[in-house]
Amino acid sequence: MHRIVKKEELAPRIKLFVVEAPQIAACARPGHFFVLRMHEQGERIPLTIADSDPAAGTITMVFQEVGKSTCELGTLEEGDSILDIVGPLGTPRDIKRLDTVVCVAGGVGVAPIYPEAKAFHELGTRVISLVGAQTKDMLIFKDRMEAVSDEVHYSTDDGSFGYHGFVTGILRDLLAGGLRPDEVVAIGPLPMMRATCKVTAEFGVKTIVSLNAIMVDGTGMCGSCRVTVDGKTMFSCVEGPAFDGHKVDFEELMARQTRFLAEEKLAMERYQVHSEGCKCRRK
Amino acid sequence: MPAKVDRHPMPKQDPRERIRNFNEVALGYPADVAVGEAMRCIGCPKSPCVAGCPVEVDIPSFVKLIAEGKFVEAARKIKEKNSLPAICGRVCPQETQCEERCTLGKKGKPVAIGALERFAADYERASGTQAASEPAPASGAAGRVAVVGSGPAGLTCAADLAKMGYSVVLFESLHSTGGVLRYGIPEFRLPKAIVDEEVAYVKSLGVEVRVNTLVGRTVTVDELFRDGFDAIFLGTGAGLPHFLGIPGENLNGVYSANEFLTRSNLMKAYRFPEYDTPVWVGKRVVVVGAGNVAMDAARTALRLGAEKVSIVYRRSRAEMPARLEEIENAEEEGVELMLLTNPIRVLGDERGWVRGMECVRMELGEPDESGRRRPVPVPGSEFVIDIDTMISAVGTDPNPLLVRSVPGLKLGRHGNVIVNEETGETSVPGVFAGGDIVTGSATVIAAMGAGKIAARGIDRYIRAKRERSE
Ligand SMILES: Cc1cc2nc3c(=O)[nH]c(=O)nc-3n(C[C@H](O)[C@H](O)[C@H](O)COP(=O)(O)OP(=O)(O)OC[C@H]3O[C@@H](n4cnc5c(N)ncnc54)[C@H](O)[C@@H]3O)c2cc1C
Ligand SMILES: Cc1cc2nc3c(=O)[nH]c(=O)nc-3n(C[C@H](O)[C@H](O)[C@H](O)COP(=O)(O)OP(=O)(O)OC[C@H]3O[C@@H](n4cnc5c(N)ncnc54)[C@H](O)[C@@H]3O)c2cc1C
Ligand code: FES
Numbered sequence: 001m002h003r004i005v006k007k008e009e010l011a012p013r014i015k016l017f018v019v020e021a022p023q024i025a026a027c028a029r030p031g032h033f034f035v036l037r038m039h040e041q042g043e044r045i046p047l048t049i050a051d052s053d054p055a056a057g058t059i060t061m062v063f064q065e066v067g068k069s070t071c072e073l074g075t076l077e078e079g080d081s082i083l084d085i086v087g088p089l090g091t092p093r094d095i096k097r098l099d100t101v102v103c104v105a106g107g108v109g110v111a112p113i114y115p116e117a118k119a120f121h122e123l124g125t126r127v128i129s130l131v132g133a134q135t136k137d138m139l140i141f142k143d144r145m146e147a148v149s150d151e152v153h154y155s156t157d158d159g160s161f162g163y164h165g166f167v168t169g170i171l172r173d174l175l176a177g178g179l180r181p182d183e184v185v186a187i188g189p190l191p192m193m194r195a196t197c198k199v200t201a202e203f204g205v206k207t208i209v210s211l212n213a214i215m216v217d218g219t220g221m222c223g224s225c226r227v228t229v230d231g232k233t234m235f236s237c238v239e240g241p242a243f244d245g246h247k248v249d250f251e252e253l254m255a256r257q258t259r260f261l262a263e264e265k266l267a268m269e270r271y272q273v274h275s276e277g278c279k280c281r282r283k
Numbered sequence: 284m285p286a287k288v289d290r291h292p293m294p295k296q297d298p299r300e301r302i303r304n305f306n307e308v309a310l311g312y313p314a315d316v317a318v319g320e321a322m323r324c325i326g327c328p329k330s331p332c333v334a335g336c337p338v339e340v341d342i343p344s345f346v347k348l349i350a351e352g353k354f355v356e357a358a359r360k361i362k363e364k365n366s367l368p369a370i371c372g373r374v375c376p377q378e379t380q381c382e383e384r385c386t387l388g389k390k391g392k393p394v395a396i397g398a399l400e401r402f403a404a405d406y407e408r409a410s411g412t413q414a415a416s417e418p419a420p421a422s423g424a425a426g427r428v429a430v431v432g433s434g435p436a437g438l439t440c441a442a443d444l445a446k447m448g449y450s451v452v453l454f455e456s457l458h459s460t461g462g463v464l465r466y467g468i469p470e471f472r473l474p475k476a477i478v479d480e481e482v483a484y485v486k487s488l489g490v491e492v493r494v495n496t497l498v499g500r501t502v503t504v505d506e507l508f509r510d511g512f513d514a515i516f517l518g519t520g521a522g523l524p525h526f527l528g529i530p531g532e533n534l535n536g537v538y539s540a541n542e543f544l545t546r547s548n549l550m551k552a553y554r555f556p557e558y559d560t561p562v563w564v565g566k567r568v569v570v571v572g573a574g575n576v577a578m579d580a581a582r583t584a585l586r587l588g589a590e591k592v593s594i595v596y597r598r599s600r601a602e603m604p605a606r607l608e609e610i611e612n613a614e615e616e617g618v619e620l621m622l623l624t625n626p627i628r629v630l631g632d633e634r635g636w637v638r639g640m641e642c643v644r645m646e647l648g649e650p651d652e653s654g655r656r657r658p659v660p661v662p663g664s665e666f667v668i669d670i671d672t673m674i675s676a677v678g679t680d681p682n683p684l685l686v687r688s689v690p691g692l693k694l695g696r697h698g699n700v701i702v703n704e705e706t707g708e709t710s711v712p713g714v715f716a717g718g719d720i721v722t723g724s725a726t727v728i729a730a731m732g733a734g735k736i737a738a739r740g741i742d743r744y745i746r747a748k749r750e751r752s753e
Contacts, residue, residue: 023501037458043550043559044458069559084458086495216550216560219456219497220682221522222542226533233526233533238684252533255635259535263561270556 001081010140013065022057030115034087035218048112062111068267097123098182106188110141113187121148132167136160168195175203197245209245290392291320298615317402321350331384340364358407372401376606426513426745431498434462436718437518439734445488456497466549499685514741521719523680531629536637540580540676565671566590572676573603580674597625597658707737
């Protein structure tokens with residue numbers, strides 16, 4: 001059992017938990033994720049380790065309520081516990097000191113990108129962060145990102161804060177203006193990562209993305225998370241989730257994300273009826 | 284006279300009924316039938332059956348005890364050699380082991396040893412006398428051992444070491460114990476309540492179980508040694524699924540058998556939406572492969588609502604590696620066998636879902652390295668079948684995650700751990716291994732046997748080490 005020691009509402013339907021998981025906190029590195037199961041009937045869902053505190057024995061997770069499991073997770077309060085957490089999973093990022101990196105984050109993707117930006121920053125790399133959200137209220141992790149970045153640019157789809165449009169717009173302007181980072185790191189919704197890769201491919205800039213394929217075990221025994229990278233099938237829970245974005249078959253992955261759409265919808269509807277409306281939606 | 288009595292058939296759920304539920308198919312012998320079946324044993328002097336058992340259960344003695352009505356004693360007799368009889372009675376391939384050697388089998392049908400083993404174990408369990416046979420819990424004074432993986436190899440190794448007085452911690456990466464017994468073999472063949480009881484028994488011996496611990500990631504083998512474990516047993520199985528490597532395998536509607544079965548068994552997706560994990564199965568399902576895994580996947584697909592399920596296998600019936608009983612069960616339930624057929628391509632629709640599979644007919648040519656006749660494609664015999672779900676059950680390899688994290692660990696060509704077969708020792712001092720991680724996919728009983736051998740090897744290793752340091 002893993003006790004929730006802190007809960008924060010970062011934005012509508014985006015929540016942060018700090019939970020006790022001392023073994024994971026002791027060895028978590030940027031790029032690692034974990035799998036949790038809330039209760040006996042729960043599914044195993046992967047979430048990124050957004051931060052860890054080995055001394056306190058805690059890890060931080062930030063999640064967006066998008067379906068049954070994440071909505072139900074959001075109803076837990078400080079002092080409640082999560083039944084199962086296993087990790088750290090995945091291949092951590094091999095983060096070296098570089099001249100300049102650009103971290104492109106879309107939506108809740110800013111939470112998983114934060115530990116990477118932080119690690120680059122601590123090594124003395126110049127970090128330029130581009131953070132996009134639908135609207136001003138949905139911009140999260142602002143202070144954290146500003147603390148580990150040399151520059152932060154914001155964009156909102158509706159223009160309520162920063163650049164009006166997608167983050168890829170800012171990225172294109174920067175690259176067109178002559179910026180040549182050693183690496184672009186992009187984490188966010190699949191269409192956003194794909195669009196980022198399109199832009200960086202034009203300018204020949206290496207781009208690392210973090211794939212959110214549907215997982216079950218997260219340890220390489222089921223193949224649910226398989227993705228095609230450079231024409232080869234990879235299990236993203238073990239060989240990823242980070243891959244060279246220019247080699248990822250995004251179209252296949254986007255199709256695979258819809259494998260259980262009908263079931264997900266049913267689960268959500270049933271949950272809303274049973275819980276007299278999900279708390280997260282009532283807000 | 285007893286030899287003239289026909290082998291008693293295993294009572295089973297009606298096929299039309301059972302494809303609509305996940306309850307156990309085989310119902311087990313009632314006591315009178317078990318006694319009648321046990322009386323068929325002619326007690327032949329050489330007992331060839333014993334040599335056919337990988338753990339040398341004293342078969343004639345336990346069968347005789349059943350014939351005498353001493354059912355609990357029969358169960359105890361089996362447990363002298365095999366601590367998981369309720370499981371082995373259900374899943375061992377008896378037709379290639381004990382029953383294959385049975386003298387009665389030369390002229391008629393062999394004694395139903397597996398069914399009798401199951402009967403004795405179930406009787407003991409139901410009568411609640413199981414606890415009485417348990418030895419005192421481990422004192423832990425002999426030393427500390429870490430067992431990695433809670434499949435049959437790990438469970439057996441942990442139990443044996445605990446009985447020898449070791450303090451044992453059993454690490455499991457999943458949230459639940461049992462390995463393939465939990466996530467692979469379906470409820471209708473091996474009820475999970477039985478796995479739960481076996482695990483409870485192992486815990487009652489003093490073994491500490493830590494689930495959600497992926498050794499190699501959550502904690503490394505080096506760290507375990509540093510934490511004071513005297514030896515480590517690796518029983519991590521062969522869980523890495525193969526795919527065929529044909530075009531279209533990443534389409535929606537294509538599963539590895541591991542994913543399909545894990546969703547259904549471990550995550551209980553067959554009870555979705557009461558349980559949160561989904562599993563989708565279409566109307567027309569093809570399962571590629573013909574082992575136990577393929578049979579389990581095919582029969583699970585039927586129970587999840589598929590209209591038609593076919594097994595596609597490139598060799599002929601004689602080469603099918605599944606247990607005979609399971610092939611029969613699958614056929615009774617309406618699973619179609621498409622033999623001498625090989626898939627060459629999975630076809631998709633514009634939305635990325637499976638809509639068909641192109642296959643080619645095969646014929647058997649010259650024998651290959653395995654001694655089986657090699658299937659070769661018949662030129663021009665390609666054809667397409669309409670399907671919406673494909674399940675790939677073409678084998679698994681050892682998961683490289685842990686074994687590659689241990690420096691100096693000698694591995695074979697398929698990533699399997701190389702051991703001394705007499706002791707279970709690997710190339711790294713203090714590290715032992717057994718089960719599917721060593722042999723590749725094999726059987727429950729072989730994994731248990733390997734767990735036993737390693738427990739003895741570990742005991743010798745720790746004693747020798749202590750003597751040297753004294
Ligand atoms: C390595 C990795 C790291 C992730 N990190 C984060 C994170 O830090 N914060 C965050 O908010 N989300 C993260 N996700 C996504 C998160 O796992 C899904 O949003 C969550 O599982 C959805 O579950 P649900 O029941 O609420 O929604 P559902 O209604 O079940 O699904 C909504 C969508 O989420 C995806 N999804 C569903 N089930 C799974 C699953 N078992 N595994 C992966 N994706 C699934 C599918 O695309 C689906 O259409 C990560 C995913 C991966 C693979
Ligand atoms: C669907 C299916 C049906 C089968 N049917 C039969 C049958 O009818 N009869 C028969 O005799 N055999 C059958 N088998 C084969 C049999 O189940 C296996 O040979 C046997 O389970 C192997 O036992 P094991 O202990 O070596 O490994 P497993 O049972 O595979 O257990 C290994 C355990 O180790 C865990 N693990 C792996 N890596 C780590 C790590 N790094 N850290 C911690 N834990 C880890 C795994 O999660 C797993 O729980 C079947 C197999 C399958 C898949
Ligand atoms: S999630 Fe099962 S192999 Fe990656």
